[in-house]
Amino acid sequence: MAEARKAFQGDKGLNMTEIGWLLDHHLTKEQERRQMVEDLHLQPGDVVLDIGCGPGLWAPLLAEKVKPHGRVLGLDFSPELIDYAVEALENEDLKDIIEYKVADFFAVPSEDDTFDLTFFGNCFAYVTDPLKALTEQKRVTKEGGRVAAKDFDGALFIFHPIEPQLSLRVLAANARGLKENPPNPHFDNFMGRKMHGLFLQAGLKDVSTTSYAIQKLAPLTPEAKRYIAGNADWYVKIASPYLSKEDLQQWRAHFDPTSDQYILDREEFYFCMLEVLTIGTI
Numbered sequence: 001m002a003e004a005r006k007a008f009q010g011d012k013g014l015n016m017t018e019i020g021w022l023l024d025h026h027l028t029k030e031q032e033r034r035q036m037v038e039d040l041h042l043q044p045g046d047v048v049l050d051i052g053c054g055p056g057l058w059a060p061l062l063a064e065k066v067k068p069h070g071r072v073l074g075l076d077f078s079p080e081l082i083d084y085a086v087e088a089l090e091n092e093d094l095k096d097i098i099e100y101k102v103a104d105f106f107a108v109p110s111e112d113d114t115f116d117l118t119f120f121g122n123c124f125a126y127v128t129d130p131l132k133a134l135t136e137q138k139r140v141t142k143e144g145g146r147v148a149a150k151d152f153d154g155a156l157f158i159f160h161p162i163e164p165q166l167s168l169r170v171l172a173a174n175a176r177g178l179k180e181n182p183p184n185p186h187f188d189n190f191m192g193r194k195m196h197g198l199f200l201q202a203g204l205k206d207v208s209t210t211s212y213a214i215q216k217l218a219p220l221t222p223e224a225k226r227y228i229a230g231n232a233d234w235y236v237k238i239a240s241p242y243l244s245k246e247d248l249q250q251w252r253a254h255f256d257p258t259s260d261q262y263i264l265d266r267e268e269f270y271f272c273m274l275e276v277l278t279i280g281t282i
């Protein structure tokens with residue numbers, strides 16, 4: 001497991017397991033994540049598995065829906081993230097409902113048919129074999145229970161008022177960089193569009209997929225600024241070998257607070273990205 005963990009935390013692009021990044025990500029989208037959890041239609045008393053739970057950001061949202069007699073188990077192979085999740089839980093009134101464990105999501109330490117719902121939040125993009133992960137997810141889900149996964153699709157990222165042609169060149173160059181020089185560890189920036197088909201391929205029934213446009217307008221919170229600028233930085237890092245010097249300079253100036261081209265404080269600023277939630281029944 002330690003080796004798999006090391007491979008996951010490689011040095012290409014953003015370190016998706018870094019706590020600060022995961023927290024900024026969560027706080028930026030907390031309202032939309034609450035809506036996604038709402039759309040899972042959990043019932044009080046349900047037993048839920050939060051797979052790849054990281055620092056425990058989804059588990060409290062899930063626990064709110066299943067309390068007072070339900071249960072949420074959060075699993076992650078990073079002891080640091082699980083420690084953080086356990087500590088954060090100390091201050092929560094949900095601590096009798098939530099439990100966290102260090103475990104690999106390809107070997108969930110639970111009996112077959114344990115959970116009413118198993119949930120992956122932002123994990124499939126990093127998994128080389130999502131079908132294998134879904135098979136394990138199915139194993140621990142009760143007959144008639146549901147499996148769910150939420151991911152994103154990196155083809156839709158709008159950073160207005162950057163000139164659309166420049167944005168499209170950066171997005172296209174990023175896609176080319178990912179294809180010609182695949183990230184190690186694995187990262188699929190276009191997982192969102194594939195989840196519906198994956199669930200069907202895994203033999204799940206009543207598969208439904210919902211897309212969410214996550215938009216952020218000015219004034220941005222500090223965490224939203226860091227999250228959006230972090231994404232812009234990641235896109236251009238991968239794209240840079242395929243961009244002109246002018247495009248690179250222009251893009252970077254848009255996210256440099258000392259530049260008069262900086263966009264994140266502008267009144268007309270508009271950010272939008274696409275997230276996808278897929279649910280299937282066993």
Ligand SMILES: C[S@@+](CC[C@H](N)C(=O)[O-])C[C@H]1O[C@@H](n2cnc3c(N)ncnc32)[C@H](O)[C@@H]1O
Binds near residue numbers: 077103105
């Ligand atoms: C992008 S993070 C998402 C964390 C959390 N679900 C969230 O949305 O805040 C992906 C998580 O998957 C975990 N992970 C990756 N591969 C794993 C595996 N094989 N077993 C368990 N956890 C894994 C990482 O440690 C990380 O916390």
